[in-house]
Amino acid sequence: MKKKWWIIAAATIAACIGLAFVIPALRPWRPGVTKENFDRIEIGMTRTEVEAILGSPGRAEGKRMIWSDEQTHAGVLIRIDEEQRVQRKTWYGDDDRSVLTKLLDHLPWRNKEPDPEEFAVF
Numbered sequence: 682m683k684k685k686w687w688i689i690a691a692a693t694i695a696a697c698i699g700l701a702f703v704i705p706a707l708r709p710w711r712p713g714v715t716k717e718n719f720d721r722i723e724i725g726m727t728r729t730e731v732e733a734i735l736g737s738p739g740r741a742e743g744k745r746m747i748w749s750d751e752q753t754h755a756g757v758l759i760r761i762d763e764e765q766r767v768q769r770k771t772w773y774g775d776d777d778r779s780v781l782t783k784l785l786d787h788l789p790w791r792n793k794e795p796d797p798e799e800f801a802v803f
Contacts, residue, residue, distance in 0.1 A: 701784065712736045714750040719757055719772045728765040744768075 712718065718734050728746070732738070735757060738746040749756040755774030762768045 714748045714753070714755055714757055716755070716772065716774065719770070722757075722759070722767060722770050724767050724770070726767045728761055728767075731759055731767060749773075 712734060713736060721734050722731055731746070735748050738759075739749050740747040744761050746759045746761065747756065748759075753774060755772075758771040758773070759767055760769040
């Protein structure tokens with residue numbers, strides 16, 4: 682009887698740990714200037730696809746589009762070619778958070794107040 686109990690307990694713990702990683706991964710992404718959204722952008726994407734991910738650019742100067750988030754002091758610079766496709770992308774900001782911190786950031790009640798001295802002003 683004890684052996685069955687330990688097997689059930691171990692399986693339950695393994696399932697809970699698995700769900701802790703799967704549930705945040707299944708959440709829909711939020712548009713805006715985040716490292717997650719920046720990583721979704723690929724070379725060759727159209728301008729329309731980029732704007733669907735990041736929203737409208739804060740500034741557009743010729744072939745350069747710039748997005749910034751004043752709250753986190755992060756920013757994205759995208760260069761597009763003549764065909765309105767991503768030629769180069771650059772991230773300004775930090776994302777050296779631990780895996781646990783990244784998972785906790787998905788919690789809706791967690792207030793993320795970045796330290797302004799951590800980020801270079803974009």
